[in-house]
Amino acid sequence: MNKKSVRDVEVKGKRVFVRVDFNVPVEDGKITDDTRIRETLPTIKYLIENGAKVILASHMGRPKGEFVDSMRLTSAAVRLSELLGKPVAKADEAIGEAVKAQIAELNEGDVLVLENVRFYKGEEKNDPELAKQFAELADLFVNDAFGAAHRAHASTEGIAHFLPAVSGLLMEKELSVLGKALSNPERPFTAIIGGSKVKDKIDVIDNLLTLADNVLIGGGLSYTFTKAQGYEIGNSLVDNDKIEAALGFIEKAKALGKNFVLPVDVVIADKFGADANTKIVDVTEIPAGWEGLDIGPKTREIYADIIKSSKLVVWNGPMGVFEIDIFAEGTIAVAQACATTEGYTVIGGGDSAAAAEKFHLADQMDHISTGGGASLEFMEGKALPGVEALNDK
Numbered sequence: 001m002n003k004k005s006v007r008d009v010e011v012k013g014k015r016v017f018v019r020v021d022f023n024v025p026v027e028d029g030k031i032t033d034d035t036r037i038r039e040t041l042p043t044i045k046y047l048i049e050n051g052a053k054v055i056l057a058s059h060m061g062r063p064k065g066e067f068v069d070s071m072r073l074t075s076a077a078v079r080l081s082e083l084l085g086k087p088v089a090k091a092d093e094a095i096g097e098a099v100k101a102q103i104a105e106l107n108e109g110d111v112l113v114l115e116n117v118r119f120y121k122g123e124e125k126n127d128p129e130l131a132k133q134f135a136e137l138a139d140l141f142v143n144d145a146f147g148a149a150h151r152a153h154a155s156t157e158g159i160a161h162f163l164p165a166v167s168g169l170l171m172e173k174e175l176s177v178l179g180k181a182l183s184n185p186e187r188p189f190t191a192i193i194g195g196s197k198v199k200d201k202i203d204v205i206d207n208l209l210t211l212a213d214n215v216l217i218g219g220g221l222s223y224t225f226t227k228a229q230g231y232e233i234g235n236s237l238v239d240n241d242k243i244e245a246a247l248g249f250i251e252k253a254k255a256l257g258k259n260f261v262l263p264v265d266v267v268i269a270d271k272f273g274a275d276a277n278t279k280i281v282d283v284t285e286i287p288a289g290w291e292g293l294d295i296g297p298k299t300r301e302i303y304a305d306i307i308k309s310s311k312l313v314v315w316n317g318p319m320g321v322f323e324i325d326i327f328a329e330g331t332i333a334v335a336q337a338c339a340t341t342e343g344y345t346v347i348g349g350g351d352s353a354a355a356a357e358k359f360h361l362a363d364q365m366d367h368i369s370t371g372g373g374a375s376l377e378f379m380e381g382k383a384l385p386g387v388e389a390l391n392d393k
């Protein structure tokens with residue numbers, strides 16, 4: 001990476017504003033998955049050990065510029081304190097005199113968590129005034145929020161115009177792993193794209209067709225391709241605006257000599273739910289009134305074989321509605337193949353990571369990205385504003 005990292009600058013005695021992504025799932029005030037907090041520990045520990053005064057800033061949810069009690073960062077600060085095994089102070093705001101006074105009390109190695117930066121209207125607008133107010137709190141800006149790196153907000157991008165700005169260790173790791181995977185991939189390189197966000201993912205497929213040797217399509221995404229090929233898809237998920245694009249990809253893959261693989265069979269259901277009647281049919285045989293909710297057994301085998309003979313696998317999006325057991329087999333098969341392949345496996349996207357976690361295979365993957373949208377935009381080849389704004393080496 002051509003951007004400076006926290007290792008390239010002096011931090012001792014400095015007030016360091018660290019943007020993290022503590023946007024973790026919370027149910028009834030309890031954090032249900034603390035991965036994103038744990039992943040920032042290397043940066044936070046590095047700063048503590050090197051005598052910085054650590055000021056952590058994050059968003060949580062989408063409070064739209066209002067103070068919303070359920071989206072406060074209090075439980076994240078408590079969890080961080082448990083993980084660090086030391087006290088962590090918490091501010092009730094993210095800017096202003098009271099916060100400045102709390103920061104003035106910090107000793108070297110102390111940690112303070114600011115309140116949710118999205119409680120301020122200027123955050124998502126990237127308001128320079130708010131960015132300046134964040135900058136006034138510190139001597140150095142460290143961006144470790146890979147999950148929010150695709151957002152040009154006051155605490156991710158704007159602040160970098162007012163302070164020396166460097167990347168944190170998680171940011172560096174994410175960019176290095178994804179960058180290495182995509183810029184000089186080990187081959188055969190297989191990309192697997194599934195899930196339901198057809199609009200969000202279609203541009204990724206375009207770029208991956210150029211980069212990868214095999215592109216496997218599954219999940220709700222696949223039926224737009226099935227329809228594009230002229231087959232009946234019943235009530236399956238489809239994006240009619242993307243039919244042309246889907247046909248274009250099939251043509252592009254042919255022209256580039258790439259192995260673009262669509263499901264050959266699917267699990268269909270007469271309704272969406274755990275109590276549905278199901279059948280396995282060829283993808284060309286979906287009757288009206290039924291919907292495809294998982295890839296079928298022939299497809300699972302084809303996909304697993306390709307994954308197992310790959311040197312690099314990048315997976316984003318489940319193969320079916322894995323939250324419901326009767327539609328989970330396709331996602332399980334792909335997750336198991338990723339877990340057992342000797343190739344390097346990278347998983348991006350909240351639901352694919354959740355699936356790997358649910359089937360107890362997460363620790364057998366080589367890299368699970370903390371960013372869904374961010375890793376997609378990276379794979380599309382787009383510049384990430386939170387990274388672009390950092391100081392060059």
Ligand SMILES: Nc1ncnc2c1ncn2[C@@H]1O[C@H](COP(=O)(O)OP(=O)(O)O)[C@@H](O)[C@H]1O
Nearest residue numbers: 195196197219220293317320321349350351352
């Ligand atoms: N065939 C399908 N029809 C409808 N929804 C699907 C289908 N296959 C997968 N899904 C749903 O897609 C969702 C995940 O999609 P997405 O958000 O694109 O993935 P990710 O978070 O991994 O990027 C899951 O909740 C899953 O139930």
Ligand SMILES: O=C(OP(=O)(O)O)[C@H](O)COP(=O)(O)O
Nearest residue numbers: 021023147148350371372373374
């Ligand atoms: O959870 C996040 O996005 P992700 O689900 O795409 O990984 C990030 O914290 C960014 O949040 P946002 O999509 O509200 O800007």
